[in-house]
Amino acid sequence: MRTSQLARVPRQTEALLLGGLGVAAFSLTLPATKLALHGFEPTFVSLGRALVAAVLAVATLAIGRPRRPRGAQWVRLGVTGAGVVVGFPLLTAIALQHITAAHSAVIVGLLPAATATMAVLRGGERPTFRFWLACAAGLLCVLAFAWTQGAGGVSPWDLLVLLAIALAGLGYAEGAALSRELGALPTL
Numbered sequence: 001m002r003t004s005q006l007a008r009v010p011r012q013t014e015a016l017l018l019g020g021l022g023v024a025a026f027s028l029t030l031p032a033t034k035l036a037l038h039g040f041e042p043t044f045v046s047l048g049r050a051l052v053a054a055v056l057a058v059a060t061l062a063i064g065r066p067r068r069p070r071g072a073q074w075v076r077l078g079v080t081g082a083g084v085v086v087g088f089p090l091l092t093a094i095a096l097q098h099i100t101a102a103h104s105a106v107i108v109g110l111l112p113a114a115t116a117t118m119a120v121l122r123g124g125e126r127p128t129f130r131f132w133l134a135c136a137a138g139l140l141c142v143l144a145f146a147w148t149q150g151a152g153g154v155s156p157w158d159l160l161v162l163l164a165i166a167l168a169g170l171g172y173a174e175g176a177a178l179s180r181e182l183g184a185l186p187t188l
Helices: 002-025 029-036 042-064 072-095 101-108 111-123 129-149 155-182
Strands: none
Touching: 002 029, 002 129, 029 042, 029 072, 029 101, 042 072, 072 101, 101 129, 101 155, 111 129, 111 155
């Protein structure tokens, strides 16, 4: 191995560990939301999540002191927040009043494909036919699951989770694009 390859190994390991930690934490989102709905309204649960995230973000920004967004970056930051901080948590919390966390988690499995789709649409990229075929196959599998688990059809709650996924995918794609300009810290 070359010296440059050796220097990357710890960063790759760190990235894998942080990515794994992120996936593990995200996997608790729906069950924790479902549990919280036993004592609170969906709006309260969603706003509570946003408040916790806001407190952590303010503390991080105060310590890091990154440069502030300018002009249209504020709108793009708003799109990110609308999808990830408001849309996804609120819509999934509403849906989870009527469907199980496990059922919803299968549908939320489309989130990576939704994020990739939003990113290529936003970036004006032209992915291969295989990309679109894989996205369509995933969507059809999830819709077939929802159809077979529902009373002979896709429920409005399934559609609400799909809308939540679309909003989160848009938010993640916009946030990723914005982080290239601002850095990761201000895009929190």
